[in-house]
Amino acid sequence: MNRPRLDDRLADLEADGYLIDASQEDANQLYLSGFTGPDPFLTLYADGEVHVLVSGLEYGRATAEATADTVERHADYGYEYGGREARNDMYAEFVRDKGVDSVSMPPRGPVGTADALRDRGIDVAVDTDDRLREVRAVKTDEEIDAIREAQRANEAAMRAAEELIAGADVAGEDAEVGDAEPGVLLHEGEPLTSERVAEEIEVTLLRHGCALDETIVAGGAQAADPHDRGSGPLRANEAIIVDIFPRSKATKYNADMTRTFCVGEPSEALREWYELTGRALDAALDAVEPGATGEDVHAAACEVYEEAGEPTFRTDPETETGFIHSTGHGIGLDVHESPRLANGGEALEPGHVITVEPGLYDPEVGGVRIEDLVVVTEDGHENLTDYPIRFAAE
Amino acid sequence: MNRPRLDDRLADLEADGYLIDASQEDANQLYLSGFTGPDPFLTLYADGEVHVLVSGLEYGRATAEATADTVERHADYGYEYGGREARNDMYAEFVRDKGVDSVSMPPRGPVGTADALRDRGIDVAVDTDDRLREVRAVKTDEEIDAIREAQRANEAAMRAAEELIAGADVAGEDAEVGDAEPGVLLHEGEPLTSERVAEEIEVTLLRHGCALDETIVAGGAQAADPHDRGSGPLRANEAIIVDIFPRSKATKYNADMTRTFCVGEPSEALREWYELTGRALDAALDAVEPGATGEDVHAAACEVYEEAGEPTFRTDPETETGFIHSTGHGIGLDVHESPRLANGGEALEPGHVITVEPGLYDPEVGGVRIEDLVVVTEDGHENLTDYPIRFAAE
Structure with missing residues (x-):
C-alpha cells in the first residue's frame, strides 16, 4: 500500500x-x-x-x-x-x-x-x-512486481494455448474424423473447441499459482464481439482472439494480455487488420508517458485506424464495427481500474499500470486484438509483456 | 428462477x-x-x-x-x-x-x-x-439439478485429493528425503503440501467444468481454525480437513462438501472426535424436514457434542475450542446464503438446499469436520452427497 x-x-x-x-x-x-x-x-x-x-x-x-x-x-x-x-x-x-x-x-x-x-x-x-x-491506481514497486509475476504465469498460459492451436490438424473434405466439418481444427482427432483451449489456459494458470475469472478464446464471428468468451469448434483461416487475465492467488494482483492467432490462410481483410492493429498498438505505446492523458493514448490508436478508413467511436459513436472499445484500462487488485485510456481519460502518472489493447471487429470479417501490459515510468513506459506478436500460430 | x-x-x-x-x-x-x-x-x-x-x-x-x-x-x-x-x-x-x-x-x-x-x-x-x-433460498428442480451437477465435480475432486493423501509415503527417522522431518507425508519423494493437494483439487474441478474460489486443505493445528486454508507439509497421524466448494462455470451454482482424513494412527482424542462428529452429522440430518427451523437442526448437532462434554457456542458463547461455528448454511448462486442452521435460523422449506457440517476444533488436538449437502423435500430431505465417510484415507 x-x-x-x-x-x-x-x-x-x-x-x-x-x-x-x-x-x-x-x-x-x-x-x-x-x-x-x-x-x-x-x-x-x-x-x-x-x-x-x-x-x-x-x-x-x-x-x-x-x-x-x-x-x-x-x-x-x-x-x-x-x-x-x-x-x-x-x-x-x-x-x-x-x-x-x-x-x-x-x-x-x-x-x-x-x-x-x-x-x-x-x-x-x-x-x-x-x-x-x-x-x-499508482502502484508501488512491490505491487508492480506482483503484477509482473502474474504476467509470467499469463505468458506460460498463452504459450500453452498457442501450442494447442498451432499443433491442430485441419479437417478436410475427406478427413476421417467423424462429424467434423471441413476447416475445423482438430486436436487428437477431436474438434478443438474454445472450451478445450480455455481449459488448457486455466490449468496452466493454476499450475503457476494463479486463479482466473474468465478467459476469452473466440474465433470467427464470435471474435467480433469483444466480450464473447467463445464456444464450440475453432476453424482454420479465421482469426482466434485469446485474451487472458489471471490473478495471483498469493498477491491478488492481476495481469492481462491478448494475442490473435490464425491457422492456415487469413483473408486479405484480416491480414490488413492485423497489420493495422500492430501499428495502432505501437502508436498508442509511443504516446504513453507521464503528463499524457488516457485520452491522448486512445487518440493515438484511433488515428491509425481512422487514417485507414476504419470507423471508431470518435468518428461514429453508434458504430457497431471497427474499433469499438477504449484503448485500455488500469489494472491491479481489479482487472479494470483507473486510469481509463478513452475519451475523458485521466493524466498518466509514473506507477500507473495499464493495458494497451487496440482491436477491430466486424462479424463479416472476424475480430483482431493485440494487448500489452505496461507500467508508466518517469520518462515513458516499461512494457511488462514478454510474448511475441505474430498472427500465424507457432 | x-x-x-x-x-x-x-x-x-x-x-x-x-x-x-x-x-x-x-x-x-x-x-x-x-x-x-x-x-x-x-x-x-x-x-x-x-x-x-x-x-x-x-x-x-x-x-x-x-x-x-x-x-x-x-x-x-x-x-x-x-x-x-x-x-x-x-x-x-x-x-x-x-x-x-x-x-x-x-x-x-x-x-x-x-x-x-x-x-x-x-x-x-x-x-x-x-x-x-x-x-x-427455495430452489426450483432446475436449480437443484445444477447444484447436483456441481456436487459430482466436487466428488471427483475429493477423490483426487483423497488418493493423493492415501498414496503418500511417510518420512521416517532414517528416510532419504532431503530435509523432510519425520512424519511428513511424501509424494514422489517430495513433501506433500496443502498447496499441492489444493492444486490437484482445483485442476480436477476445472476438468469437470467448475471454477473455484478457495479450497481448504488444512492439517494439524491449522485444521483447528475453521477458516484457515492450510499451507505447508501435511503429516501422518494428524487430521487433515479437506473442504471443497466449487462453482459450475456453466450454471454458476455452487456445491460444498468436507471430509477429514488421516494417514497413520490418529490420537485417541481424534478418534473420539471423528466418531462424535459422525453422530452429530446423523443427528442433524435426522432433524432436517419442512417446518423444523435452522435452529432445531443446529440444536440436534450441539446436543451430541454437549452430551459428550464438548463446548459449543450454546454452552459458552466465548469458547475458542469445541464446536465453534454454525451447523450449516443455504447454498446456491452464493456459497453462503439463506437459510442459516444456527441460533435464530429460519424455518426450513422444501427446495432449501443446505449444508450440514458439524465439527470440533482445538489447536492442541486438531480439527475434524464432516459436511454433506442436502435438499429439503416434502417429507424430510434428500442427501445430494455421494462420497464415503471414512477417517483413514483410501
Missing part, C-alpha cells in the same frame, strides 16, 4: 473518517485492510490510523494477516449473532469509539449500512471521487 | 419498483437479470416485469442471455460516456421511464446510486429483509 499517497488523498475529507463495509472481493477493502476476509467486514480510516472489525471466526486470521493498525472483533462490542439491528448498533458503536461522528463511504458501499448509520446519528457522505480507487 | 415466488415476495413492496445495481458477481443481480455481465448494470423489477439496462458493449450478449423481459442500452437514453452525473441522470430517466418514482434496493446495493437517485427526486428505501435472498 502507498501509505503516504493514501494519507494525502484522505487528508482533505470533510468527514471524520473513511468507512468500507465489504469482503476482500472489494479491491478498496483488500487494499485498505490488507485482509482477505471472505465475508463483509468493516474497515475505518480515521486520524491517520486504519481500524478493522471482524467476526470472532475471522479474528485469528485477521490479526495475523491484516496490515491495519488495529484489529477488533464483534465480541469487543458485546455482539454475538443478534440480527440486523444489533449488528448496526455495533457498527455505530465501533465508529463512535474511534472518535468519528461523520464518515465518507465509496460509491459502491452498501446503502443498508449507510442508512443504518444515518439512523443512528452518524453523518454519511458518498465519496463520489472514489479516492481509494485513485490511490490504488 | 422461481417467478411465482418472486412475484409473490415483491407484491407487497411499498415502493413502485425493486432496483439492483451490480455485476453478475452479485447473486441477486444474476438471479433477477439472468445475465452474466462483468461490469455493474441496472435491473429494475416493476409491475411484474424485469427490465435490464446495459452498456452498448454488453447489449448483444445481454439480449441473447438475459431472462429479463426487456433489455435496453445506454444509447437508448442518449448516453455515451459522459462522467458520473450524466450516468446518474440516465439511471433516473430509465427508472422514471418505467413509471417508477420510488424503489427498494437490497441492503448491499450501492449508496452512490441510492443517493444519486434521491437527489433526483426518486424515493429509495432499503429492503432490509433482502427479499431476493429469501426468494433465491
Whole structure:
C-alpha cells in the first residue's frame, strides 16, 4: 500500500473518517485492510490510523494477516449473532469509539449500512471521487512486481494455448474424423473447441499459482464481439482472439494480455487488420508517458485506424464495427481500474499500470486484438509483456 | 428462477419498483437479470416485469442471455460516456421511464446510486429483509439439478485429493528425503503440501467444468481454525480437513462438501472426535424436514457434542475450542446464503438446499469436520452427497 499517497488523498475529507463495509472481493477493502476476509467486514480510516472489525471466526486470521493498525472483533462490542439491528448498533458503536461522528463511504458501499448509520446519528457522505480507487491506481514497486509475476504465469498460459492451436490438424473434405466439418481444427482427432483451449489456459494458470475469472478464446464471428468468451469448434483461416487475465492467488494482483492467432490462410481483410492493429498498438505505446492523458493514448490508436478508413467511436459513436472499445484500462487488485485510456481519460502518472489493447471487429470479417501490459515510468513506459506478436500460430 | 415466488415476495413492496445495481458477481443481480455481465448494470423489477439496462458493449450478449423481459442500452437514453452525473441522470430517466418514482434496493446495493437517485427526486428505501435472498433460498428442480451437477465435480475432486493423501509415503527417522522431518507425508519423494493437494483439487474441478474460489486443505493445528486454508507439509497421524466448494462455470451454482482424513494412527482424542462428529452429522440430518427451523437442526448437532462434554457456542458463547461455528448454511448462486442452521435460523422449506457440517476444533488436538449437502423435500430431505465417510484415507 502507498501509505503516504493514501494519507494525502484522505487528508482533505470533510468527514471524520473513511468507512468500507465489504469482503476482500472489494479491491478498496483488500487494499485498505490488507485482509482477505471472505465475508463483509468493516474497515475505518480515521486520524491517520486504519481500524478493522471482524467476526470472532475471522479474528485469528485477521490479526495475523491484516496490515491495519488495529484489529477488533464483534465480541469487543458485546455482539454475538443478534440480527440486523444489533449488528448496526455495533457498527455505530465501533465508529463512535474511534472518535468519528461523520464518515465518507465509496460509491459502491452498501446503502443498508449507510442508512443504518444515518439512523443512528452518524453523518454519511458518498465519496463520489472514489479516492481509494485513485490511490490504488499508482502502484508501488512491490505491487508492480506482483503484477509482473502474474504476467509470467499469463505468458506460460498463452504459450500453452498457442501450442494447442498451432499443433491442430485441419479437417478436410475427406478427413476421417467423424462429424467434423471441413476447416475445423482438430486436436487428437477431436474438434478443438474454445472450451478445450480455455481449459488448457486455466490449468496452466493454476499450475503457476494463479486463479482466473474468465478467459476469452473466440474465433470467427464470435471474435467480433469483444466480450464473447467463445464456444464450440475453432476453424482454420479465421482469426482466434485469446485474451487472458489471471490473478495471483498469493498477491491478488492481476495481469492481462491478448494475442490473435490464425491457422492456415487469413483473408486479405484480416491480414490488413492485423497489420493495422500492430501499428495502432505501437502508436498508442509511443504516446504513453507521464503528463499524457488516457485520452491522448486512445487518440493515438484511433488515428491509425481512422487514417485507414476504419470507423471508431470518435468518428461514429453508434458504430457497431471497427474499433469499438477504449484503448485500455488500469489494472491491479481489479482487472479494470483507473486510469481509463478513452475519451475523458485521466493524466498518466509514473506507477500507473495499464493495458494497451487496440482491436477491430466486424462479424463479416472476424475480430483482431493485440494487448500489452505496461507500467508508466518517469520518462515513458516499461512494457511488462514478454510474448511475441505474430498472427500465424507457432 | 422461481417467478411465482418472486412475484409473490415483491407484491407487497411499498415502493413502485425493486432496483439492483451490480455485476453478475452479485447473486441477486444474476438471479433477477439472468445475465452474466462483468461490469455493474441496472435491473429494475416493476409491475411484474424485469427490465435490464446495459452498456452498448454488453447489449448483444445481454439480449441473447438475459431472462429479463426487456433489455435496453445506454444509447437508448442518449448516453455515451459522459462522467458520473450524466450516468446518474440516465439511471433516473430509465427508472422514471418505467413509471417508477420510488424503489427498494437490497441492503448491499450501492449508496452512490441510492443517493444519486434521491437527489433526483426518486424515493429509495432499503429492503432490509433482502427479499431476493429469501426468494433465491427455495430452489426450483432446475436449480437443484445444477447444484447436483456441481456436487459430482466436487466428488471427483475429493477423490483426487483423497488418493493423493492415501498414496503418500511417510518420512521416517532414517528416510532419504532431503530435509523432510519425520512424519511428513511424501509424494514422489517430495513433501506433500496443502498447496499441492489444493492444486490437484482445483485442476480436477476445472476438468469437470467448475471454477473455484478457495479450497481448504488444512492439517494439524491449522485444521483447528475453521477458516484457515492450510499451507505447508501435511503429516501422518494428524487430521487433515479437506473442504471443497466449487462453482459450475456453466450454471454458476455452487456445491460444498468436507471430509477429514488421516494417514497413520490418529490420537485417541481424534478418534473420539471423528466418531462424535459422525453422530452429530446423523443427528442433524435426522432433524432436517419442512417446518423444523435452522435452529432445531443446529440444536440436534450441539446436543451430541454437549452430551459428550464438548463446548459449543450454546454452552459458552466465548469458547475458542469445541464446536465453534454454525451447523450449516443455504447454498446456491452464493456459497453462503439463506437459510442459516444456527441460533435464530429460519424455518426450513422444501427446495432449501443446505449444508450440514458439524465439527470440533482445538489447536492442541486438531480439527475434524464432516459436511454433506442436502435438499429439503416434502417429507424430510434428500442427501445430494455421494462420497464415503471414512477417517483413514483410501
